[in-house]
Amino acid sequence: MKARALLLLLAVAGCGRGAEPYTIGAAGPWKEGYGVMTRRGIELALDEINRSGGVRGSPLRVDARDDQADPTRAAAIAEGFVADPKILAVVGHVNSGAMLAASRVYDGQLTAVATSASSPDLTGVSPWVFRVISSDSLNGVILGRFANQIGGRDQLLKRAGVLYENDAYGRGLAGAFRRNFRGTLVTFDPISPKMEDAETFVAYLKARQAGIVFVAGREESALRFLREARRQQFKAVFVGGDGWQGIVTDPAAAEGAYVGTSFNADDPRKEVQEFVAAFEKRFRTKPDAFAALSYDATRLIAKAISERGGKRAGIRDYIASLGPERPFAGVTGPAYFSAGGDPLGMGFRIAQVSHGVLTTGSAQ
Amino acid sequence: MRLRRAIRRQTIRRTLFAGFSVLVALIVIAGLFGWGTISGLSTDVNETFTHANDLTQQSSRFSHTIAQEIQAATSYLADHDPASEREFRRLGWDAHRMHRSFTSHRNDLPGELTNTILVDARLAEVENTFAVAHRLADLGRTEAATRQARKARTQVAALLEELNRIDRANNLAFARAATSLGDEAMRRSMLLVSVLAIALLIAVFIATRTARVISHPLRALVKHAVQLSRGNLQVRTRTAGLPGEFRTLGDTMNHASESLARIVDGAADTAEDVARSAGDLASASKQISESAGEIAEAVGEVSSGAESQVQQIRTVNRSLEGIRTRADDMVAGAAEVHALAGAIESEAESKRAEMTRALKILLDVRNIVQKAGAEVGALTTTAAEINNFVVSVGKIAEQTNLLALNASVEAARAGPAGRGFAVVAGEVGKLAEQTQITADDVVRLTEAVTTRVTTTSKAMENSATYVAEIERLGRELNSALSTIVAAAERTRQAAAAVTSSARENVRAVENAAENLTLVIRTAEGQATAAMQVSASTAEQSAACVEMTSASSQLLQGSKQLKGLVGELKTAAA
Numbered sequence: 001m002k003a004r005a006l007l008l009l010l011a012v013a014g015c016g017r018g019a020e021p022y023t024i025g026a027a028g029p030w031k032e033g034y035g036v037m038t039r040r041g042i043e044l045a046l047d048e049i050n051r052s053g054g055v056r057g058s059p060l061r062v063d064a065r066d067d068q069a070d071p072t073r074a075a076a077i078a079e080g081f082v083a084d085p086k087i088l089a090v091v092g093h094v095n096s097g098a099m100l101a102a103s104r105v106y107d108g109q110l111t112a113v114a115t116s117a118s119s120p121d122l123t124g125v126s127p128w129v130f131r132v133i134s135s136d137s138l139n140g141v142i143l144g145r146f147a148n149q150i151g152g153r154d155q156l157l158k159r160a161g162v163l164y165e166n167d168a169y170g171r172g173l174a175g176a177f178r179r180n181f182r183g184t185l186v187t188f189d190p191i192s193p194k195m196e197d198a199e200t201f202v203a204y205l206k207a208r209q210a211g212i213v214f215v216a217g218r219e220e221s222a223l224r225f226l227r228e229a230r231r232q233q234f235k236a237v238f239v240g241g242d243g244w245q246g247i248v249t250d251p252a253a254a255e256g257a258y259v260g261t262s263f264n265a266d267d268p269r270k271e272v273q274e275f276v277a278a279f280e281k282r283f284r285t286k287p288d289a290f291a292a293l294s295y296d297a298t299r300l301i302a303k304a305i306s307e308r309g310g311k312r313a314g315i316r317d318y319i320a321s322l323g324p325e326r327p328f329a330g331v332t333g334p335a336y337f338s339a340g341g342d343p344l345g346m347g348f349r350i351a352q353v354s355h356g357v358l359t360t361g362s363a364q
Numbered sequence: 365m366r367l368r369r370a371i372r373r374q375t376i377r378r379t380l381f382a383g384f385s386v387l388v389a390l391i392v393i394a395g396l397f398g399w400g401t402i403s404g405l406s407t408d409v410n411e412t413f414t415h416a417n418d419l420t421q422q423s424s425r426f427s428h429t430i431a432q433e434i435q436a437a438t439s440y441l442a443d444h445d446p447a448s449e450r451e452f453r454r455l456g457w458d459a460h461r462m463h464r465s466f467t468s469h470r471n472d473l474p475g476e477l478t479n480t481i482l483v484d485a486r487l488a489e490v491e492n493t494f495a496v497a498h499r500l501a502d503l504g505r506t507e508a509a510t511r512q513a514r515k516a517r518t519q520v521a522a523l524l525e526e527l528n529r530i531d532r533a534n535n536l537a538f539a540r541a542a543t544s545l546g547d548e549a550m551r552r553s554m555l556l557v558s559v560l561a562i563a564l565l566i567a568v569f570i571a572t573r574t575a576r577v578i579s580h581p582l583r584a585l586v587k588h589a590v591q592l593s594r595g596n597l598q599v600r601t602r603t604a605g606l607p608g609e610f611r612t613l614g615d616t617m618n619h620a621s622e623s624l625a626r627i628v629d630g631a632a633d634t635a636e637d638v639a640r641s642a643g644d645l646a647s648a649s650k651q652i653s654e655s656a657g658e659i660a661e662a663v664g665e666v667s668s669g670a671e672s673q674v675q676q677i678r679t680v681n682r683s684l685e686g687i688r689t690r691a692d693d694m695v696a697g698a699a700e701v702h703a704l705a706g707a708i709e710s711e712a713e714s715k716r717a718e719m720t721r722a723l724k725i726l727l728d729v730r731n732i733v734q735k736a737g738a739e740v741g742a743l744t745t746t747a748a749e750i751n752n753f754v755v756s757v758g759k760i761a762e763q764t765n766l767l768a769l770n771a772s773v774e775a776a777r778a779g780p781a782g783r784g785f786a787v788v789a790g791e792v793g794k795l796a797e798q799t800q801i802t803a804d805d806v807v808r809l810t811e812a813v814t815t816r817v818t819t820t821s822k823a824m825e826n827s828a829t830y831v832a833e834i835e836r837l838g839r840e841l842n843s844a845l846s847t848i849v850a851a852a853e854r855t856r857q858a859a860a861a862v863t864s865s866a867r868e869n870v871r872a873v874e875n876a877a878e879n880l881t882l883v884i885r886t887a888e889g890q891a892t893a894a895m896q897v898s899a900s901t902a903e904q905s906a907a908c909v910e911m912t913s914a915s916s917q918l919l920q921g922s923k924q925l926k927g928l929v930g931e932l933k934t935a936a937a
Contacts (some may be wrong), residue, residue, distance in 0.1 A: 071481040100464075101481055121464055166488035171460060188453060189495040190488065197496040200508075204499040 019058040022305050024298075025081040026062050027102070028094035028115070029069040033219050033246040034290045038094050038115055039064065040283050041294030048278070049299070055306045062298070063087060067098050074098030078105035078112075089301045089315045091294060093117060096136075096169035103129045111316040113300055115293040116242060116262075119172040124340035128316055132293045132300065132335060133262050135342050136169065136216075139241055140176020143260050146350050147181050147212050150237055150258075154211065157237065158183035161210035163201060163225070165217035165243075166190035173216035173241045186210045195221035198228035206234045214239045219246030226253040242348075245288040251356035262348050263289035263332050264360045275331045286357065289332070296330035303328060379607055383574040390563040397559050401552040409545055416538050422466065423534065427527050429459045430487060434520055437494040441501050441513055449498060456491050460484065483530060486523040493519055581610035588617050597625040674884050680774045681880045687767045688873040690760065695863050695870065702856050702863065704753075709849045709856065747814040754806040761799035768793030771876065781883050788872030 026042055029035040042062060050059050063081075067074040074093050081087045082105055090112040093099040096119030099112075106112045107126035114122065114131035123135050151157035160183050164174035170190070178188060186208040189201065195217075202225065205213055213229075213236050215222055222244045229238070230253055238257040240247070245261055247254035265276050265286050275295060279287040287295070300319065308314030319337065324345065327334035333346035351358035433455035440448035466480040497512030584601050591599040600621060603614035771789035775782030 075481075097481075166492050167485075168464075171457075175457075187499070189499065190456070190491045191495070192489070192492045197492075197499075200496050200499045200503070200505075204503055207503060 019054070021059040021061040022055050022088055022310055023061040023063055023086045024301055024305075025077075025084075025087045025090040025092070025110075026064040026294075026298075027067045027074060027077050027081075027090065027092040027098070028064075028294075029098075030064070030066045032069065033249065034116065034243070034288075035066075035069075035094060037246070037288050037290035038092075038294040040279070041115075041287065041291035041296075042091055042298045044275075044279055044282060044291070045295045045298035045302070047282075049302050055302050056309065060302055060305070062091070067093055067095075067102075069095040069098055071097045071101030075101040075105055078102035078110075082106065082109045088305060088310050088312055089113070091115065091297045091301060094290070094294075095167075096122060096172065097167045099129070099131075100125065100168050110312055111301070111304075111319060113297040113319070115297050116290055117169070118242065119168040120176065121168055121172060123338075123342050127320070127339075127341070130319055130337050130341040130343075132296045132330065132332060132343055132346065133242065133289075134346055134348050136173040136241070137176045138342075139260055139262075139348050140173050141180050142348050142350070143173070143214065143239060143241060144177045144180025146258070146260075147177070147214060147237075147239055148183070150212060150239075151183055157211035159186050159208070159210050160184070160212035160214060161186045161201075161205040161208065161236075162188045163191045163213065163215045163217065163221075164189075165193050165221055167193075169218075169243065170216040173243075174214070177214050177216065181214075183212070191215075191217065191221055191225075193218065193221055195224040198224045199232075201225070202228045202232050202234050205236070206232060210236055212237045212239060216241055216243070218243040219249070222247050223250050223253060226250070226257065242289055245290065245358065248288075248353055248356055248358055251353065254353040255355070257353045259351050259353065259358055260348060261289040261351050261358065261360075262346060263287070263292035264347070264349050264351070265292075265358070266360055267331075269331075271329060272331045288358070292331045296328075296332050296335065300328050300330065300335070377609075379574055379577050383570045386570055387567050390566055394556075394560050394563045398556050401556050405545075405549055405552050408548060412538075412541050412545060416534075416541070419534055422462065423527075423531060426459065426462050426466075426483075429455050429462060430523065430527070433459055434490065434494075434516075437491075437498070437516070438513070440498055441494075441509060444501065452494065452498075456487075459487055463487070480530070483523070483526050486519070486526045490516055490519045490523050577607055578610075581606040581614065585610065585613055585617060588614075588621070592617070592621060592624070597621050597628060674888055677774075677778070677880050677884050680771075681877055681884070683767070683770065684873045684877045684880060687764070687771070688870050688877065690763065690767075692870060693760070695867055699863055702860055704750075706856055709853060713849060743817045744814055747810045747817065750810045751807055751814075754803045754810065758800050758803040758807070761796040761803060764796035765793050765800065768796060775876075778879075778883050781879060785872075785876045785879050788868075788876060791868070792872060 026039075028038045030039055042064070046060060046062055049055065054060055063084075063086075065077045065080070067077050074095075074097075078090075078101075081090055087110065090106065090110060092112065092115060093102055094115050094117065096117040099114045099117035100119060100121055102112065103122065103125040106128050108128060110128060112129050114129065114133070116133050117131055118133045118136040118139055120135050120137035122129065122131060123137070147160060160181055162174050162178060162181075162185055164170035174188070178185065187201075187204065187210070191197070191201065195201075198221075213225075215225060215238070217225075217240070222240055223246075226238060226247065227250070228234075229236070239260075240257065241260045242262060244257065244259040247257060247259065265272070265288075267273075275292065276287055279285075279291060279295075301315065304315040304318040308318045322328055322336035324336060327336045327345055330346070333343075335343045335346050338344055349360045351360040433452055436448045436451035436455060439445065440452060463480060463484040493512055493516040497509045497516055500506075500509035500512055581601075584606075588599050588601045598621075600618050601614040603611045603618065606614055768789040768791075771792065772786045775784075775786035775789055778785065
């Protein structure tokens with residue numbers, strides 16, 4: 001709540017010329033690590049926009065709500081946004097499960113641009129729902145192929161264990177991975193987000209001699225698992241999806257792990273480097289994909305408002321009208337959207353945790 | 365107002381047609397509305413119950429799948445059969461896909477989404493716990509696996525509780541939906557009834573309106589007709605705003621009233637004229653009547669005049685009778701005069717012969733003179749007698765003359781009829797005058813004769829000597845006698861003339877008498893005619909009286925007519 005008040009203050013202070021501000025909503029698990037990064041991306045975008053004169057001469061304001069990654073809360077927040085005529089569009093939600101639940105509410109009412117909700121179930125869920133991250137069905141394909149490459153001729157590396165957080169994101173990504181991995185799956189087990197039983201799974205995977213462990217989950221379960229693996233001295237190639245980006249906060253545990261990401265901070269493109277510089281300057285840390293995706297989503301909505309004005313339908317139509325010849329230049333790539341609301345043209349890369357940072361040097 | 369104006373231009377037929385069209389349209393609309401309402405309701409009911417059915421089926425399949433999944437998970441713990449593990453995973457995957465189809469399904473019932481989201485999370489917990497239990501069992505840590513299994517069972521209980529809660533919530537939601545459907549049905553029924561009521565009201569309004577459109581002008585026209593029948597011709601029906609037929613009828617009645625009013629005005633004028641004419645006629649007929657009275661009086665006078673004329677003519681006739689008688693007498697007298705003249709002539713002839721003889725005897729004269737003296741004396745006497753007779757003739761002549769005069773006067777009075785008579789009377793008068801003259805001559809001659817006879821006698825007496833003288837005297841006497849003879853002749857002739865004249869006179873008198881008779885007859889005819897005229901005049905007078913009374917009646921009638929017309933007019937005022 002404190003952060004939200006601060007955000008509002010910043011938004012208003014950024015362009016305090018008294019003009020009626022344009023307001024957009026934002027929703028995510030702000031207390032989670034990836035939630036914080038998501039908020040930072042939004043704040044940075046907002047700062048830059050309002051500092052450069054706002055949208056159509058008016059300041060842009062963000063009404064940010066915490067959905068705690070809970071689909072029920074997300075649906076309730078979505079209903080609140082839809083009911084508030086001041087809200088022109090929504091940045092978020094962050095989680096696939098939350099986004100799936102909220103999509104039913106936004107359908108036909110309000111444009112929502114999800115940041116990191118990558119569940120395949122979101123594809124085509126509503127013409128009013130877009131996302132700046134590619135679908136897990138695509139990410140899973142990339143991750144599965146990557147796992148195949150790692151294996152090479154090493155028979156051990158043909159045995160993989162798959163753990164997934166038992167929610168829309170985890171199931172979606174794990175399912176895509178399973179469909180694309182050509183080796184042997186020693187296990188395919190659901191885990192809870194807190195991963196209380198990491199010891200059991202690590203012990204089991206160790207006993208079954210899994211060469212690769214793919215975990216479709218987020219940083220909390222990832223860190224627990226990685227720490228337990230290190231404790232049991234379980235040596236394997238650990239691969240995670242974009243949910244694993246936050247593992248860099250524990251370099252000791254995360255060192256060497258592979259992470260699929262839609263953002264590459266090392267991208268030499270000018271806008272990427274400017275974004276990274278501005279982010280580092282402001283938050284004293286490198287931006288990750290969550291921050292980059294929310295930064296892009298916020299700027300995409302601001303662009304739509306400046307193009308079409310403060311009409312909900314106009315914003316939706318603008319975003320849907322983007323195409324390969326006229327894409328939105330985001331830091332995650334030039335974006336336009338399929339009929340199902342998935343981004344086309346944005347990249348998804350595999351990065352490795354090396355000395356506390358994600359590096360994509362060797363990535364495709 | 366617009367409706368009124370619209371109806372004004374319309375005929376009853378059109379009004380009725382429009383009314384019926386609106387009614388039919390209302391019925392059709394009400395029917396369509398009812399149909400729409402009921403079909404909408406049935407669609408709602410259908411959708412709701414289809415959804416409920418789907419949801420129940422899905423929920424049932426979901427529950428069944430979960431039950432099978434838990435069964436498989438539990439059996440893996442017992443037998444470590446990889447097939448059970450695969451079945452557990454497959455069913456789990458199916459259950460989550462089912463759940464996803466729930467969430468992507470349209471959420472018609474409140475709380476549906478929340479319920480299913482929670483159930484998915486609970487199922488995930490159960491799966492996670494079983495997965496841990498399986499791995500523990502695989503690792504041979506049976507005790508821990510059993511603990512996990514127990515934990516899983518409590519989670520299953522929570523999941524089943526959640527499923528039950530969903531069922532209850534769904535049932536509750538269905539009950540609410542059923543209630544709201546019932547409410548909706550009631551609302552729609554009310555709406556339908558309201559629409560029908562409104563349609564009925566509009567229908568009644570249209571019917572009333574149509575009836576009024578017909579009855580209102582009809583009443584006005586009936587009122588007009590009643591006023592007409594009471595004689596009020598000034599009444600007009602306002603036709604503006606009436607339906608076509610009534611407008612035509614009203615215009616026709618107005619025309620009829622106007623025509624009638626004009627006719628009555630004309631009749632009033634005519635009645636007045638008639639009254640005036642009748643008055644004139646009455647006065648004229650009165651005058652005529654009076655004139656007729658005067659004429660009758662005058663004719664009466666004429667009649668009495670004619671009567672008195674007849675009377676006078678009769679008197680004249682009688683006088684003429686007298687004249688005739690006297691003329692007869694005069695003829696007789698003239699005959700006598702004639703006879704006397706003959707006698708005088710013969711006497712004178714004989715005297716002359718005697719004279720001649722006397723002369724011869726003169727010588728004896730003394731004797732004879734004496735004798736002659738005696739003779740002379742006798743002669744004197746005769747002369748006196750003649751004289752007397754002549755005087756009487758003169759008197760007759762005088763009388764005749766007077767008669768002729770009177771006759772001519774009467775003839776003059778008789779007019780053209782008496783013209784011939786007047787000539788006769790003139791002739792008679794002349795004859796009478798000549799008779800008078802002749803008589804006077806006779807008187808003078810007889811006087812002279814007498815004188816001379818006296819003288820002769822004296823001379824004879826005085827002188828016998830004067831015989832020569834006597835002789836000469838005798839001759840003279842002879843010649844005197846001859847004269848006498850001649851005179852007598854003339855007298856005779858005169859007498860004869862008198863006779864013939866007298867006869868003519870008689871004839872004339874007779875003619876006159878005949879004429880007079882004719883005159884009398886004529887006068888009588890005239891009198892009769894006058895009487896007839898008088899009678900006719902009386903009749904005319906009576907007719908005039910009748911005419912007067914008739915014109916009085918006419919006057920009365922025209923006055924009544926005028927009065928009636930006046931009433932008509934006053935009734936109209």
